[in-house]
Amino acid sequence: SKGTYEFYMLKEISEQPSVLRHLDQFYLDDKGEPQIDKAILTALAQADRLYIFAAGTSYHAGLVGQALLEHLTDLPTEVGLASEAGYHFPMMSKHPFFIFLSQSGETADSRVVLQEALKRKIPCLTLTNVPNSTLAREADYTMSLEAGPEIAVASTKAYTAQVALEAILAKALGEQLGKQKARDFSLRTNLALAAEGIEEVISDQKRLEQLAQKYLIPSRNAFYIGRGIDYPLALEAALKLKEVSYIQTEGFAAAELKHGTISLIEQGTPVIALINDPVTSDLMRGNIQEVVARGASVITIASKELAKPNDDLVLPQLDYYLRPLVSVVVSQLLAYFASKDKGLDVDKPRNLAKSVTVE
Ligand code: M6R
DSSP states (O other): OOTTOSSHHHHHHHTHHHHHHHHHHHHBOTTSOBOOOHHHHHHHHTOSEEEEEEOHHHHHHHHHHHHHHHHHHOOOEEEEEHHHHTTSOOOOOSSEEEEEEESSSOOHHHHHHHHHHHHTTOOEEEEESOTTSHHHHHSSEEEEOOOOOOOSSSOOHHHHHHHHHHHHHHHHHHHHTTOHHHHHOOHHHHHHHHHHHHHHHHHTHHHHHHHIIIIITTOSEEEEEEOTTHHHHHHHHHHHHHHHHOOEEEEEEGGGGGGTGGGGOOTTOEEEEEEOOTTTHHHHHHHHHHHHHTTOEEEEEEEGGGOOTTOSEEEOOOOGGGHHHHHHHHHHHHHHHHHHTTTOOTTSOTTOOSSOOOO
16 A cells, blocks of 8 residues: 555655665675576576667666676676567577566566577576566566565666665676676675665655756656766666656656757756766756757766765765666656656556556
């Protein structure tokens, strides 16, 4: 039940710190080492390339997983939209391994890819929140997201669980492949920091509601921009906002705006800028200036060590690759308040169902 929460979406957003702590308990031993089924690790370690397939929010979690997996395992990793790959199967390496991400485990588009992969004898692993679901039963291997039932149509805690589980998998595989980077990556510390960071963001929710009221609700459109790990995050943040608030929102690689889309910026267009990438943060500040000069109302969200005095929100320190775990919660809450304060049905946006079982 929703308990004291007005909507499931807020309840599920608020559960994210405990989801991360539970994943630590469920998948890590007392030394903080990942405990993963040997058969899965052995199969993964034989792959020369990983392929992730998913839809919607799970696809966006896959894009973060790609960065994590490549960083900790050095294995080239590709991410595909299941709906596209199903009928236009991508070129395969010699020893591919497929990972399916699906909250529901019932997404028809992903099932088409899975069926084709099984025909081709490609090993398949499903990460899902519903252990008995179709995608879990049909794949060779499965792992549980352990997020608890997600009722709101907008996916929130399943995203954070997916990113966390991808990190767990990446560390385990990296260690299996003898990578020092994987050994040095402290999952326990980072998951705990992420859980605390999410709690900080949630305790600041009044401020996020004010930002949503001031900048988002009056607008027909909005942009999220970011570079590096903030680019896939911008895609997810934009999907969340448009899905529940009906404000047309695009997620953009910040430097791409000037190649066309910047012509959409008008006086007062809200642009939410994500600044978590130390490599490109100076360039990102330049990209922000470009939209400010065209009249945009910019909300800046920055990691502590990259923050400037005028930033709207400063996020606590965290490993670069896991920063989406905290930043995404900012976008979830902005979306939630934009929808709720418009008087919309937050949990059941129009035209949508929780799981999409048609192609
Ligand atoms: O159950 P799945 O993770 O396979 O669902 C995939 C998408 O349909 C889902 O993430 C959808 O995009 C959400 N409504 C986004 O909030």
